Every structure is written in C-alpha cells, then in structure tokens.
Amino acid sequence: MTKISASNRNYLIKTLQDLLAIPSPTGMTDDIVGYVCGELTELGIPFELTRRGAIRADLKGARSSPDRAIVSHLDTLGAMVKGYYDNGRLQVVPIGSWSARFAEGARVSVYADDRQFRGSILPLKASGHTYNDEIDTQPIAWTNLELRLDEKISSEAEARAAGLNVGDIIAIDPSPEFTEKGFICSRHLDDKAGVAAVLAAASTIVENRIQLPIDCHLLFTISEEVGVGASHVLHGDVAELVSIDNGTIAPQQYTSEYGVTVAMQDSSGPFDRQLTQSLIQLCEQNEITYSRDVFRFYRSDAAAAVEAGNDIRTALLCFALDSSHGYERTHIDSLTALANLLVQYVTSKPLFQRDEEALGSVGDLPITSKAEPVSD
Structure with a gap:
C-alpha cells in the first residue's frame, strides 16, 4: 500500500494553511482557483477551466474510458451587503446556508468595487451595558445583525x-x-480541508509515479455552497464520481473523528451501493480507519451532478468536522486517512467494465435475479 508520506502530510497542512488564507465565498473564487491551478502546474497535472472558473484536472491512466472523478469545492460560506441602516452600519444576508448565530462577532472584509473595508458583524443589541438582558433575548436571525465598519461613517450617505x-x-x-x-x-474547513486532502493524494501519486488503471479527473467546483456544485464540470464518459466533503461530529452521528467516513446516504438519497461497498473494502484491505454514516440535512457536489442529468455512480467520502458551518474543527489524522483512501481508490480497477458504455448489456454487473426481460 502506498501511503501519504511525512512530506506529503506536511504538504497537506501547508496547502490547507494557504487555502484558508485566500478568501473565497461563493461568487468570489478567482483567487483560490488561481492558487489551485498553480499547485496543479507544480505537480505537472494538466487541467482546464470551465467558463465560470471550475477546474477539471486530469490524472492520466492506462485507459481513458470508463473513467472516474473526484470532486471537492473551493467556495465557502460568506455574506453580502443587503442595505444600510440610518447610522451607516450595513444590513447583511448570508451567502450559502449558515446560522446568524455563528456570524455574530465575526471579523470580516468587505469587497467593494475598488477597495476593501474591515469590520465586524454584530447583533443589533450588542452591549449589555445598554440593553441589559435584551442582548440574550433578541432572536437569532440575519435581520438582527449589522456590519460595523472600521471607518468614520455615521450615516447611509x-x-x-x-x-x-x-x-x-x-x-x-x-x-x-x-x-x-x-x-x-x-x-x-468545509471544503478547503477536503481540497488539501485531494491535492495531497495527487502529490503522492505523482511523487511515486504510480500508474493508474484508468483516467481520474480531479474536479474543483466553485458554487457548491449554493447548491450548484458539480452540475456543470463533468466529462461525458465519467462512470464513477466520488465527492469529498465533511462528516459531522454530533450525537447520533457516526462520523470517524480521526479516520475517513463513508457516507451511505445524504438528504438526496442513497449513494451507489456497489461503489460505496468498494470504498469500504479498500479501507478494510489497507487498514484505513473508517466509519459509515447517514446525513439527513446535508447534500454534496454529487447530488448536483446527478440532478443535472448525469448517469453516474456516486459516493461521498468525508473528513471529520465538528461544528460544521460554524466554528469548525477537524484533525490531521482524519485528513490523512481520507488522502490515503483516495490514493487507493484511484489506483484500483474500475468497478465494472460494462460502464464504458452509457447503455449496454448486463455485462459484469452483480445481478443475481433469474428474471428474463419481458418481450412483446
């Protein structure tokens, strides 16, 4: 088994630090796309950009079809100026789905047309010395927030x-x-930790000159947080798509905090059983710490790809994430386990040879029913 080396683990950490330093809320992803393109260039991995700026990179294999893809997203949550209060502070709305609870107290940068501003997002009643217990009883809502700018501004004008x-x-x-x-x-960390794990796996493959059995496309999307995701970046001959995202740490969730988690279902429905089982087998065969989980209020790039009409097998692999879409925490062991599984996945044989054709016979599918097709 080829594992993530100490140097690749350090590369993962350094890459994640770099990614976190680049602001990339949905709608403002050009800089982070440029960074990832630079990393792919350094690794010698060819890539193309879609019109909107999503990245489609290619790890070449011995065969070009049926091929597979791994997708992670570069965009993050953010906010947008909605309007003005009379005192010059700004009304805000979220970009992506996240609670106003986690916006309170955030330090932010505002990207105006020709300059940047610094400020803080605060509840409308932020001072206990003024509002007493009302600071604890005001509702948690984006309409109860304001952006206080670090500027001498005291009116809308x-x-x-x-x-x-x-x-x-x-x-x-x-x-x-x-x-x-x-x-x-x-x-x-959603999903910059996932992106860093994907790049660390790619670095391992390149560094060890591993021959892949089939092509694998590395897809980096730019609008997953608003539900678009991998709907527009796939090759037509992709048969297997593995999405990389976070698994939640919470009571009645079974995400592995220090390993990789194989999602069995999210809010869009079950993932492909055969592809999911093959990933579990790779974990067991290579002694990669893993767990299985089901997510009721969560969807990933894979759902957007299927909803866009792509006839593909999908799976979801997760790194651990506590307090997702809030004050997040993961562990390097979980990211390393994810990267190790990705290396094993891209070096494994394609699931089914019959997937080379969009439509075909039963072929090598594990169908056990003896029923014959109905004929007129």
Whole structure:
C-alpha cells in the first residue's frame, strides 16, 4: 500500500494553511482557483477551466474510458451587503446556508468595487451595558445583525460616499489555529480541508509515479455552497464520481473523528451501493480507519451532478468536522486517512467494465435475479 508520506502530510497542512488564507465565498473564487491551478502546474497535472472558473484536472491512466472523478469545492460560506441602516452600519444576508448565530462577532472584509473595508458583524443589541438582558433575548436571525465598519461613517450617505454598495461581498475571517496535537480549528474547513486532502493524494501519486488503471479527473467546483456544485464540470464518459466533503461530529452521528467516513446516504438519497461497498473494502484491505454514516440535512457536489442529468455512480467520502458551518474543527489524522483512501481508490480497477458504455448489456454487473426481460 502506498501511503501519504511525512512530506506529503506536511504538504497537506501547508496547502490547507494557504487555502484558508485566500478568501473565497461563493461568487468570489478567482483567487483560490488561481492558487489551485498553480499547485496543479507544480505537480505537472494538466487541467482546464470551465467558463465560470471550475477546474477539471486530469490524472492520466492506462485507459481513458470508463473513467472516474473526484470532486471537492473551493467556495465557502460568506455574506453580502443587503442595505444600510440610518447610522451607516450595513444590513447583511448570508451567502450559502449558515446560522446568524455563528456570524455574530465575526471579523470580516468587505469587497467593494475598488477597495476593501474591515469590520465586524454584530447583533443589533450588542452591549449589555445598554440593553441589559435584551442582548440574550433578541432572536437569532440575519435581520438582527449589522456590519460595523472600521471607518468614520455615521450615516447611509457617508457609507455610500465611501464606496459601499448593496451587493458587495463579505468574506468571513477564518481565524485558523493548527495545534501541536493535530487539531485544526478554523472557519471554512468545509471544503478547503477536503481540497488539501485531494491535492495531497495527487502529490503522492505523482511523487511515486504510480500508474493508474484508468483516467481520474480531479474536479474543483466553485458554487457548491449554493447548491450548484458539480452540475456543470463533468466529462461525458465519467462512470464513477466520488465527492469529498465533511462528516459531522454530533450525537447520533457516526462520523470517524480521526479516520475517513463513508457516507451511505445524504438528504438526496442513497449513494451507489456497489461503489460505496468498494470504498469500504479498500479501507478494510489497507487498514484505513473508517466509519459509515447517514446525513439527513446535508447534500454534496454529487447530488448536483446527478440532478443535472448525469448517469453516474456516486459516493461521498468525508473528513471529520465538528461544528460544521460554524466554528469548525477537524484533525490531521482524519485528513490523512481520507488522502490515503483516495490514493487507493484511484489506483484500483474500475468497478465494472460494462460502464464504458452509457447503455449496454448486463455485462459484469452483480445481478443475481433469474428474471428474463419481458418481450412483446
């Protein structure tokens, strides 16, 4: 078994640090796309960009079809200027789905047309010295938040004159911390930690000059947090798609906090049974720590790909994430386990040879029914 080496593990950490330092809320992803393109160039992996800026990179195999793909997303949660309050502070709405609870107190950058502003997102009643117990009883809602700018602004007119406009994108500071015990605490680990694991797996394959049995496309999408995801970046001959995203740490969830998690179903329905079982077998054969989980309120790039009409087998592999879409935490062991499984996956044989054709006979599918096709 080829495993992630110490140098590749360090590469994973350094790449994640770099990714977290680049603001990339949905709608503002050009800089992070440029960074990943640079990493792919350094690794010698060819790639193309879609019109909107999603990345489609190619790890070449002995055969070009049926091929497979691994998808992760570069966009993160964020916010946008909705309007103005009379005192010059700004109304905000979320980009992506996340609670106003986790926006309170965030330090942010506002990207206006020709400059950036710094500020903080606060509840409308932020001072106990003024509002007493009302600071604890006001509802948690985006309509109860305001963006306080670090500028001498005290009216809507002054905010407009400074160049602040409705629709300006707000990037939330990640505030990352990498601890000596391997924990990584930061906003936006979803899905930058997944991207770092994918790149670490790719680096391992390139470094060890591993021959892949079939082509594998590395897809990096830019609008997963708003539900678009991998709907527009697939090759037509992709038969297997493995999505990389977070698994949640919570009571009645079974995500492996220090290993990889194989999702059996999310809110869009079950994943392909054969592909999922093959990933579990790879974990067991290669002694990769793993668990299985089901997510009721969660969907990934894979769902967008299927809903767009792609006839593909899909699976979802997860790194551990506590407090997803909030103050997130993962562990380097979970990211390493994910990267190790990805190396094993891309070096494994295609699931079924009959998948080379969009339509075909039973072929090598494990169909056990003796029923004959109905004829007229």
